[in-house]
Amino acid sequence: MWPTSGEILPAAFAESGARVVAFRPHSVEPSGGGYLFGYEVDTVDPDGAESTVLTFIDTDPASVEAARAGEGAVLTDPATGLPVRVWAYPSDPALPALASVTYPERVVPLLARFGIDVVDPELSVAAYRPGKRAVVKLRSGTTTLFLKVVRPSRAEPIATQHAAFEARGLPVPRVLAVQPDGLLVLEAVRGVAAGTRVVELAEGTAFVDNLVSLSQAVASVELTQRAQADALDNGAWHRTSLASSLPDRAREIHGVYDEIEARVSRWSPDERQVVHGDLHLEQLFVDPEEAGRITGLLDIDTAGWGHPARDAGALVAHLVVTAQWHRGNGDQTQARSCEVIADHVVEAWTARNPALADRLAPTIASQLLAHAGGQATLGTETGRTKALQLVDAAAFTLWPRRPEAPSSDHDPGGAPSVAASSPSD
Numbered sequence: 001m002w003p004t005s006g007e008i009l010p011a012a013f014a015e016s017g018a019r020v021v022a023f024r025p026h027s028v029e030p031s032g033g034g035y036l037f038g039y040e041v042d043t044v045d046p047d048g049a050e051s052t053v054l055t056f057i058d059t060d061p062a063s064v065e066a067a068r069a070g071e072g073a074v075l076t077d078p079a080t081g082l083p084v085r086v087w088a089y090p091s092d093p094a095l096p097a098l099a100s101v102t103y104p105e106r107v108v109p110l111l112a113r114f115g116i117d118v119v120d121p122e123l124s125v126a127a128y129r130p131g132k133r134a135v136v137k138l139r140s141g142t143t144t145l146f147l148k149v150v151r152p153s154r155a156e157p158i159a160t161q162h163a164a165f166e167a168r169g170l171p172v173p174r175v176l177a178v179q180p181d182g183l184l185v186l187e188a189v190r191g192v193a194a195g196t197r198v199v200e201l202a203e204g205t206a207f208v209d210n211l212v213s214l215s216q217a218v219a220s221v222e223l224t225q226r227a228q229a230d231a232l233d234n235g236a237w238h239r240t241s242l243a244s245s246l247p248d249r250a251r252e253i254h255g256v257y258d259e260i261e262a263r264v265s266r267w268s269p270d271e272r273q274v275v276h277g278d279l280h281l282e283q284l285f286v287d288p289e290e291a292g293r294i295t296g297l298l299d300i301d302t303a304g305w306g307h308p309a310r311d312a313g314a315l316v317a318h319l320v321v322t323a324q325w326h327r328g329n330g331d332q333t334q335a336r337s338c339e340v341i342a343d344h345v346v347e348a349w350t351a352r353n354p355a356l357a358d359r360l361a362p363t364i365a366s367q368l369l370a371h372a373g374g375q376a377t378l379g380t381e382t383g384r385t386k387a388l389q390l391v392d393a394a395a396f397t398l399w400p401r402r403p404e405a406p407s408s409d410h411d412p413g414g415a416p417s418v419a420a421s422s423p424s425d
Contacts (some may be wrong), residue, residue, distance in 0.1 A: 001244075002028070002037060002379075003057050004079040009041055012055070012073050012086040018043040026054065027130070028377045030237055034059030036130055041088075054089040056130055066093065094131040094151055097183040101136045101147040111145075114177040114185060118143060133301065144188040146173065150301065152182040158301050159184060161223065165303075168221050170214070171285075171296050189296030195281035195322065197291040202337035206292025208344040211284070212352060214294055215311060218303070219273045227277035227306035230314070231370035232264060232363065238370045242391075245376035246384070249391060256369065256395050260362040267307065267359060277302030279311040280318035308356060312349040313363030316342045320364075320393055321371045324386060365394040 002025070010020040026038035037057045044050050058064070059082070067074050067085040072093060074083050087093060090102040100106050104121050111118055118140035126146065127135040136147040150158060155178050165172040173186040194201060201207040231238060239257045243250040276283070278299060285296030323338035350357040372390035375383040 003059065003077045003084060005037070005039060005057065007078055008057055008075050008084065008086065009039065009055060011075055013041070013043055013053075015073075017046045019045075023055075025377070025379055027374070028241075029129075030234070031058050031131060032060035032062050034061065034063070036060070038130060056087055056089075058085040058087070058131075060085075063093070089128070089130075090134075092130055092134070095134060095149045095182060096152065097149045097179060097181040098134050100181075101149060101183065107138065107147070111177075111185065116145070116176065116185065118145075127299075135299075145176070146186040146188060148184040148186055150182045150184070152180060154301065155179065155182045155184055157225075161300055161303060164221050164223060165218075165297070165300055168217050170217055170221070171294065172300055173296070173298065189285050189298065190287075191285035191295035192288045193282050194284040194286045194291075194294075197286055197288075198281070198322075198334055198337040198341060200291035201286070202340040202344075204292060205344055205348070207286065207294070208341070208348045210292060210294050211345070212348055214297065215275075218276055218297075218311075219308075221274050221303070223274050223304055225304040227275050227304035227310065228302035230277065230306070230310060231366040232260075232307075232310075234370075235260065235366060238366075238373050242369060242373040242376055242387070245373065245379075246387060246391070249388065252395070253369070253391060256365065256391070256398065259398055260366055263358070263362045271307060271356065271359075272305045273308050274303065275306040275308070275310045276300060277304060277306060277310065279315045281315070281322065307359065307363070308353060309349070309359040309363040312345055313360055314367050316345050316360075316364050317367030317371060319345070320368060321390070324389060328386075361397050365397045368394040368397065 005023060009023055013020050020041055020043055022042040023039045026040050028035055028037050039055050041053045041055045043053055063085045064074055064083045073086045075086055077084050090098045092098050100110055104123060107121055108118060121138050121140040124137045126137045134149040138145045138147055159175045159178045162172050162175045171189060173189050175184055176187055177185040235257060243253045283298045284294055287293040287295050319338045319342040323335040326334035326338065349360060368390045372387040376387035
């Protein structure tokens with residue numbers, strides 16, 4: 001249940017003198033023993049200046065207690081009577097280094113301490129997951145750097161992981177500096193994001209062939225920790241969130257999750273290997289002149305021991321979601337290219353891992369349902385439509401509908417038919 005934001009947000013901004021004129025749900029995700037609800041909040045200050053502030057309401061009791069012990073606004077949700085913590089970007093309490101890399105006047109002296117000289121830097125947010133990590137892109141003349149902010153305890157381990165990946169010849173960004181407060185300064189990798197070249201990538205199998213080789217190299221990296229929890233690990237939370245957001249489809253959603261859990265229960269823990277942990281096209285860079293050649297691998301924070309199907313499943317699901325996005329924008333060519341690449345990934349992975357082929361479908365399905373949850377919790381009609389399409393795609397992945405069999409028949413194993421299960425609009 002979303003908090004009573006219509007009362008909480010205006011109260012949170014009142015102390016500064018700003019007036020809330022409108023707000024929109026932005027995101028929701030687990031936060032310790034509660035949830036972190038994000039909003040885009042339109043405000044007007046006492047001088048009449050308008051601004052939109054990314055604001056979060058955190059219901060995690062531990063976060064609330066931390067705010068009471070230090071800095072942070074604690075308010076009461078009138079609907080539940082429970083305390084909540086409210087904060088605005090970039091003052092993320094879990095990412096103390098974020099504010100120092102958000103403003104140019106702070107970044108210049110900060111980098112100078114590491115012997116990195118920049119002039120009039122242009123900053124843009126490349127990625128942000130509240131409470132977990134942020135990436136700020138810096139451009140200054142011919143220099144491009146990425147300022148990565150993580151929880152303080154994660155900074156040194158991530159730097160160590162980069163070194164382990166480099167030792168295996170993997171094209172990860174070089175770490176130029178690391179701070180105890182959670183800041184890593186990363187060198188830019190060569191090439192362009194693979195997501196900007198989907199049409200070329202779909203024209204052949206070179207990209208997927210190189211991706212297979214990359215995955216083999218990742219599996220050889222010397223790591224001891226488990227990969228960061230994914231959609232399968234957090235299935236119970238995603239199940240509850242999605243079913244609550246789509247109550248009229250709850251029975252179907254529970255049925256799909258029941259099937260996923262039944263199949264996963266038969267897997268052996270001995271099948272684990274080192275995986276990237278969050279693989280998708282924006283994590284992969286390719287040569288702009290030879291798109292099939294991979295030149296960069298990003299965001300290895302999530303890497304560790306996991307199931308061999310995990311990276312392929314995450315990539316395929318992300319491709320299906322990206323195809324949905326392109327098709328919604330009227331770009332059929334881009335959408336179809338994403339689906340073709342997804343089919344190539346499925347074919348290549350199952351050909352290389354025939355004994356584990358039946359692991360891929362539930363892995364993809366769990367990722368699709370997690371994406372569906374993200375859309376459903378937005379509370380918009382468009383979000384609901386996309387979420388329903390992804391729920392259908394997850395079911396079709398588990399039980400492919402093939403021409404030679406009635407549509408009601410269920411096929412419990414084998415590789416998923418991605419193109420057949422992709423959203424139609």
